[in-house]
Amino acid sequence: MSNLLEARELNAFYGSIQVLFGLGLEVEDGGITTLLGANGAGKTTTLRSLSGMCHTNGEIRFDGKSIGGRATEDIVRLGIAHVPQGRGTFSRQTVEENLQIGAMTRWGRAEIAADIERVYGYFPRLKERRTQQAGTLSGGEQQMLAVGRAMMLRPRLMLLDEPSFGLAPLVVEELFGILRTLNKNEKVSMLLVEQNAALALDLADHAYLIETGRLVMDGPAQKLRDDENIRKAYLGY
Amino acid sequence: MELFLHQVLAGLATGGIYACMALAVVMIYQAIDHLNFAQGEMAMFSTFIAWQLIQWGFPYWLAFGATIVISFAAGVLIERVVLRPIHDAPVLSHVVAFIALLSIFNSGAGFLWDWTIKNFASPFGAGPFLGQNLINKHDAGMIAVTILLLVFLYLFFRHTRIGLAMRAAAANPESARLAGIRVGWMTALGWGMAAAIGSVAGMLIAPVVFLEPNMMLSILLYGFAGAVVGGLTSPGGAVLGGFAVGVIENLAGTYIPVVGREMKLSIALCIIVAVLCVKPSGLFGRPVVTRV
Numbered sequence: 001m002s003n004l005l006e007a008r009e010l011n012a013f014y015g016s017i018q019v020l021f022g023l024g025l026e027v028e029d030g031g032i033t034t035l036l037g038a039n040g041a042g043k044t045t046t047l048r049s050l051s052g053m054c055h056t057n058g059e060i061r062f063d064g065k066s067i068g069g070r071a072t073e074d075i076v077r078l079g080i081a082h083v084p085q086g087r088g089t090f091s092r093q094t095v096e097e098n099l100q101i102g103a104m105t106r107w108g109r110a111e112i113a114a115d116i117e118r119v120y121g122y123f124p125r126l127k128e129r130r131t132q133q134a135g136t137l138s139g140g141e142q143q144m145l146a147v148g149r150a151m152m153l154r155p156r157l158m159l160l161d162e163p164s165f166g167l168a169p170l171v172v173e174e175l176f177g178i179l180r181t182l183n184k185n186e187k188v189s190m191l192l193v194e195q196n197a198a199l200a201l202d203l204a205d206h207a208y209l210i211e212t213g214r215l216v217m218d219g220p221a222q223k224l225r226d227d228e229n230i231r232k233a234y235l236g237y
Numbered sequence: 238m239e240l241f242l243h244q245v246l247a248g249l250a251t252g253g254i255y256a257c258m259a260l261a262v263v264m265i266y267q268a269i270d271h272l273n274f275a276q277g278e279m280a281m282f283s284t285f286i287a288w289q290l291i292q293w294g295f296p297y298w299l300a301f302g303a304t305i306v307i308s309f310a311a312g313v314l315i316e317r318v319v320l321r322p323i324h325d326a327p328v329l330s331h332v333v334a335f336i337a338l339l340s341i342f343n344s345g346a347g348f349l350w351d352w353t354i355k356n357f358a359s360p361f362g363a364g365p366f367l368g369q370n371l372i373n374k375h376d377a378g379m380i381a382v383t384i385l386l387l388v389f390l391y392l393f394f395r396h397t398r399i400g401l402a403m404r405a406a407a408a409n410p411e412s413a414r415l416a417g418i419r420v421g422w423m424t425a426l427g428w429g430m431a432a433a434i435g436s437v438a439g440m441l442i443a444p445v446v447f448l449e450p451n452m453m454l455s456i457l458l459y460g461f462a463g464a465v466v467g468g469l470t471s472p473g474g475a476v477l478g479g480f481a482v483g484v485i486e487n488l489a490g491t492y493i494p495v496v497g498r499e500m501k502l503s504i505a506l507c508i509i510v511a512v513l514c515v516k517p518s519g520l521f522g523r524p525v526v527t528r529v
Contacts, residue, residue, distance in 0.1 A: 051415065076417040088412035090405055101405045104398065105417035153417065 004029040004157055004189050005050070005080075010058035012042075012049045019045050021213045022058070026206075027157065032183055032190040034204035034221065036197045036234060042213040043193040044085055047159045050191075051075050051082045063156070077105050081155035085162055087146040091135025095126050098134050098145055102152030112152070119148040122178055140171035147175070151182065158182075160192045164199060172196075176203055197234035201225045209234075243371050244487045250376035251445070251459075252483020253383030257438035258453075258460025259467065259475035260390070261431040266469050267407040268427040269320070271331045275338035276435055277457030279315075281450060282342045283308040283436030284443045285350050288357055297360045301440060305433045312432025316425040324421075346450040357443035379441045386437055387476060390430075394472075403427060455502050459486065462505040465512050468522020478520070482508060 005027040012020035020042050027033045037043050049056045052072040060068040067075050076082070081102075090098050099119060103112045120127035123144045129137060134145055143163055150158055163179070164172045180203060182188050194200035201207055207224045209217040217224065224230050258276065265273045283304055290300035319338065323330050361378030365371075394400040406413040406423035413420050438460075439453060446452050463482045467474025482505065490501045518524040 053411070053414075072414045073417050073419050076415060082415045084412065084415060088409060088415060090408050090412060092408055093401075093404065097401060100398070100401060101413070101416050101418070104402050104405070149416065 002029050003027065004063060005191065006059075006061045007050065008059040008061075010046075010049060010056060010060065012045050012054045012056045014045075014054070019213050020049060020056075023210075023213075023215055025208055025215065025218070027189055027191050028206065029156075030183075030187060030189055031206060032179075032192060032204045033206045033208070034192045034194060034200040035208045035210060036194060036200060036224075037210035038234075039195070040212075041210045043210060044161055045213075046210065047082060047084075047161050047191070047193055050159060051080060076153065079153070079156040080159065081150035081153045081157070082159040083146045083150045083161060083163065085165070087142045088149075089134045089137075089142050089145060091133065093134055094131050095134050095137070095145060096130045098149050099126075099152050102149035105153065115152055115154070119151050122151075122182065123148055140167050140175070143167060143171075143175060144178075147179070147182075151186070151188075155188055157189045157191065160190060162193055162195060164194060164196050172199065179203060197230070201235075239371070240491070241488075244491045245484055246372040246380075247376055248484035248487035249480055250372070250379045250483070251442070251487070252463075252480035253380050254438045254442045254456060254479075255459040255463045255482050256476040256479025257383060257386065257434050257441075258457055259463035259479040260387075260472055261434045261438070262457075262460055262464045263467075263469055263472050263475040264427050264431045264434075266464075267472070268424045269324070269331075271328065271335070272461070272469075273431070274332070274335040274457075275342060276431065276460070277453030278339045278342035278346075278450075279308070279312070279432050280435030280439035280456075281453040282346050283311075283432070284357070284439035284448060284452075285346050287436070287440050288355060288443075288448055289350070291358070297358070301360075304436050304440065308436035309429040309433040312429035313425045315432070316428035320428070321421065321425075324424075343450050350450075352450060355448040357440075357448040359444035375444055382437065382441060386434065390434075390472075399426075455505075458502065459483070459505045462508045465509050465519055468519025470523050471519065471521040474519055474521025 003026045007023055007025050010020055010023040011018060023046060035043050035046060045054060048054045050060060052070050052075045056068060058068065059066065062078055062080060067078065090101060093101065096116065099116050103115065106112060125141055126145055126148055129141065134142065137145060163175060167175065176199060179190065183190055192200055192204060201221045201224060204221045207218065207221045208215055209224065209230065261276050262272060286307055287300050287304040290303055291297060295303065315338065319334055323334060359375040361374040364374050366374045366377040394404060402418050403423045403426060405416065406418050406420045410420045442456055443452065459482050460479065463479030464475045466481055467476065467478030485508065486501055486504045489496045489504050490498060496504065512519060
């Protein structure tokens with residue numbers, strides 16, 4: 001299979017401080033790739049660089065087109081949905097308005113309405129709360145809303161920034177189940193950033209490990225799961 | 238009793254104008270987190286444009302509509318040309334830009350149309366409304382136009398996609414960008430709409446205060462008072478605040494002997510100070526919490 005996303009020699013900066021050093025990574029079309037690493041290793045920065053929210057240099061290609069240095073709005077319009085850390089909920093707007101915001105780049109009232117129903121199909125609890133202010137939802141519901149909002153873009157690639165953060169284990173299990181289904185049914189490729197390595201390696205088929213802004217290892221998820229160092233450092237057994 | 242009712246209605250009429258100014262201020266505040274001090278002068282300049290069009294022989298309502306369109310375009314242009322390049326700059330740069338805009342429009346109007354006071358005709362006429370002595374025709378017309386405008390804006394923000402996009406961009410710019418919304422253009426649109434709303438306020442109040450380059454100074458102050466009362470983060474609150482300030486100002490001017498006509502403006506400042514002391518986020522605003 002071909003690569004949907006490729007980054008080569010990617011450097012990222014906050015002001016004059018460099019945080020990513022020559023990253024090279026690939027996301028296979030239709031696959032789920034995960035980026036693992038400790039706190040502050042540069043996982044979030046990597047995702048932010050890919051969607052044009054950081055100052056970067058190096059090469060980023062999406063579907064063969066170079067997107068490095070482009071504005072976030074334009075990158076999103078190519079079909080990259082970024083589910084940010086902290087979920088990016090529009091807390092004063094209703095659940096349904098949040099989903100409509102997600103479809104803001106698209107036209108066709110009927111199609112959008114159908115897609116909202118489809119999202120409700122995956123997340124029935126959002127349908128129950130459709131007229132509720134999104135800020136009043138539980139953390140798990142807000143995370144589902146964030147994924148739902150991303151789906152409204154009809155993305156080809158979803159960038160997920162720690163979707164398990166702060167959620168109860170049962171909720172995480174449900175959410176990751178739905179992510180797997182979305183990947184299969186909707187043909188959405190995913191790049192998943194996680195601190196919970198066991199969870200991520202379970203879902204993903206390819207994995208990268210990042211330490212202080214540099215990639216230190218990559219391979220099939222299975223291989224990383226069996227690696228003794230990874231197991232000790234990140235899986236904790 | 239009749240005096241009281243009369244004063245309340247007159248207060249609501251001018252309050253509607255304050256409400257418009259408050260709304261214009263809040264719209265820009267929501268989008269860029271700064272108070273636009275030049276809002277009043279922009280409205281004044283728009284009113285001069287309307288006056289000029291009428292002088293050239295345009296019928297009133299055509300001039301009214303044309304002025305709204307011109308003001309909207311000018312508002313968008315100002316955001317793109319003046320504010321866009323400094324959108325990352327610190328507060329002080331914004332303040333300086335606003336003061337510059339203020340004095341440019343003020344002196345520009347004086348230069349183009351000179352500083353003499355001009356009459357601005359009311360499209361509603363003078364005389365008592367419906368033969369009653371409670372409210373005159375122009376005041377009634379002001380209230381009607383203000384309410385129409387507010388209903389239009391409400392429907393726009395609640396029920397259109399672009400209205401939702403603007404709300405999203407103001408509420409959470411980063412998230413809005415991730416949804417593909419062009420936040421910069423939404424801000425420019427907000428400026429255009431604020432300028433257009435201000436132009437309506439200017440054209441409605443001009444027959445009352447007379448047209449001259451400094452006419453909006455006190456109006457904007459009342460508008461700020463209205464916005465602070467309602468809360469700078471709440472458009473609906475700002476509108477209510479504007480109406481409240483109009484009524485309070487009128488009643489105080491009538492019933493508190495020391496206030497009279499001369500001291501009316503200080504009422505606005507007293508209200509601002511009082512609200513900031515008691516409830517800094519305003520009656521309907523959200524308290525702002527910042528992590529440090």
